[in-house]
Amino acid sequence: MTAPDQQGSHPPDYDPRAFPPFAVTVDLAVFTLRADRLHVLLIRRGQTPYQGDWALPGGFVRPRESAGGAARRELAEETGLSEATAAHLHLEQLATYSEPDRDPRMRVVSVAYTALGPGLPEPRGGGDAADARWLPYGTQGPLAFDHDAILADAHRRIGAKLEYTCLATAFCPPVFTLGELRGVYEAVWGVELDRPNFRRKVLSTPGFVQAVDGPPKLTGGRGKPAALYRAGGATALHPPLLRP
Amino acid sequence: MTAPDQQGSHPPDYDPRAFPPFAVTVDLAVFTLRADRLHVLLIRRGQTPYQGDWALPGGFVRPRESAGGAARRELAEETGLSEATAAHLHLEQLATYSEPDRDPRMRVVSVAYTALGPGLPEPRGGGDAADARWLPYGTQGPLAFDHDAILADAHRRIGAKLEYTCLATAFCPPVFTLGELRGVYEAVWGVELDRPNFRRKVLSTPGFVQAVDGPPKLTGGRGKPAALYRAGGATALHPPLLRP
DNA sequence: TCCTTAAGAGTCACCCTGACTATAAATGCC
DNA sequence: GGCATTTATAGTCAGGGTGACTCTTAAGGA
Secondary structure (H helix, E strand, C coil): CCCCCCCCCCCCCCCHHHCCCEEEEEEEEEEEEECCEEEEEEEECCCCCCCCCEECCEEECCCCCCHHHHHHHHHHHHHCCCHHHHCCCEEEEEEEECCCCCCCCCCEEEEEEEEEECCCCCCCCCCCCCEEEEEECCCCCCCCCCHHHHHHHHHHHHHHHHHHECHHHHHCCCCECHHHHHHHHHHHHCCCCCHHHHHHHHHHCCCCEEECCCCCEECCCCCCCEECEEECCCCECCCCCCCC | CCCCCCCCCCCCCCCHHHCCCEEEEEEEEEEEEECCEEEEEEEECCCCCCCCCEECCEEECCCCCCHHHHHHHHHHHHHCCCHHHHCCCEEEEEEEECCCCCCCCCCEEEEEEEEEECCCCCCCCCCCCCEEEEEECCCCCCCCCCHHHHHHHHHHHHHHHHHHECHHHHHCCCCECHHHHHHHHHHHHCCCCCHHHHHHHHHHCCCCEEECCCCCEECCCCCCCEECEEECCCCECCCCCCCC
16 A cells, blocks of 8 residues: 555545645664674754653654665764765664654654664764764663664664674674674674684585685784684575574 | 754754655555465555556554554454454564655555464455455566565565464464464465474474364364364574475 | 683584385275 | 375484584783
């Protein structure tokens, strides 16, 4: 369906021409890894309602724009990254939230998106609102509106997608070590993984990662230097890498 | 986000008070099993545009209704089932489709839902539009609007969820045989599964199915009578039942 | 030099799975 | 009543994937 027909099954009290007007927005659950911890991008509200509370970044969908387009635009604005850089971030539709009273001011339907990226810089570049900041996931207090539910859904979704897709590489820079990749799983799942087993699994999955040829190694601070890899072409993970 | 603040990062040409009005609808991809084949519920459009074409059932979200509520209401109306019966069908949000020109008449954002049920009766009960019918999945021609994409997404989603959830029981009546359950997988995936292996997998997964106690057996037409089961309490499938 | 840390190689047992065989219990056709 | 057909159910067996573990290598720091 899009616009239903004039005739049809609608109750007599309902005139499709006078379709109820909705505002449509996008909300962004942007995740990144900073210092081996999962962080979320939050903004502090400068207006009532929920003034002073933290909330997910987002904004209106414009008249000639798709929700995905709006999400990508807001992502660039709110993270302060260049449009070109932001265009490389993994962006994925999560779900749509439409409870009638989720915004006390008016009827707003919001399409939520999840975005992932490697260690992103502090926000603020976009010249954005009062306060925007990366907070370690789990340390944020109650968020405005239904954003707690959205954020929890987003976290659940990426945790699940790590199991059966190659999504983890979206958290990594173009070239990374297997230790960094493992750090993604550990940060999102909140567990420790066995190093050798993780390595075996990743390397035995065709197309998950791809060894970087010439420059042999590099150090991550301490320990033996690690080989470098880039994301392979694969998108699915068969068989999956199940959570312990 | 819901309604963004008045101040903030929005470009100067954009006044949040004059938020762009959208129509919000729901579209339903309703699947059922009829004669061991996967069927989809489609309606024939009686109006331009796409007059005479098949389309997914759906309709407007009402002013004080959530999208999920609208989907459940439309589901009852379009399938012709009682509200009580329709309330038992598995209903799940799929995704939101928002390309600006997906409906040539006006700006419509549609939240798509997937619904599943055991062999459902012929539609029409709802006193609905011109023509509503179950069509074997795959035999439908091009659908109106972007409904081909929605339907394909829905089919991909349920195929994937069969792998790592107990969703298959949603296609079955309250009491069913393992043969019927296997038929769900075969119809959705379009493959044949090994009977003994499927049985072993299902029975060894705690909470997937639950043997029906007293009444021992029953026949499905030919062959040895099969034991009866009902859905267990489990929702996830660990480890998953992967597609061949 | 020794300790710590992390990468990377390798082993072993167990579980799950795919492939396959065999038996039981119903129907329908000679 | 035989007999083929169909489906359910039981059981076997080999191979792959995984968890748990050990060991070696290569860096940095005290």
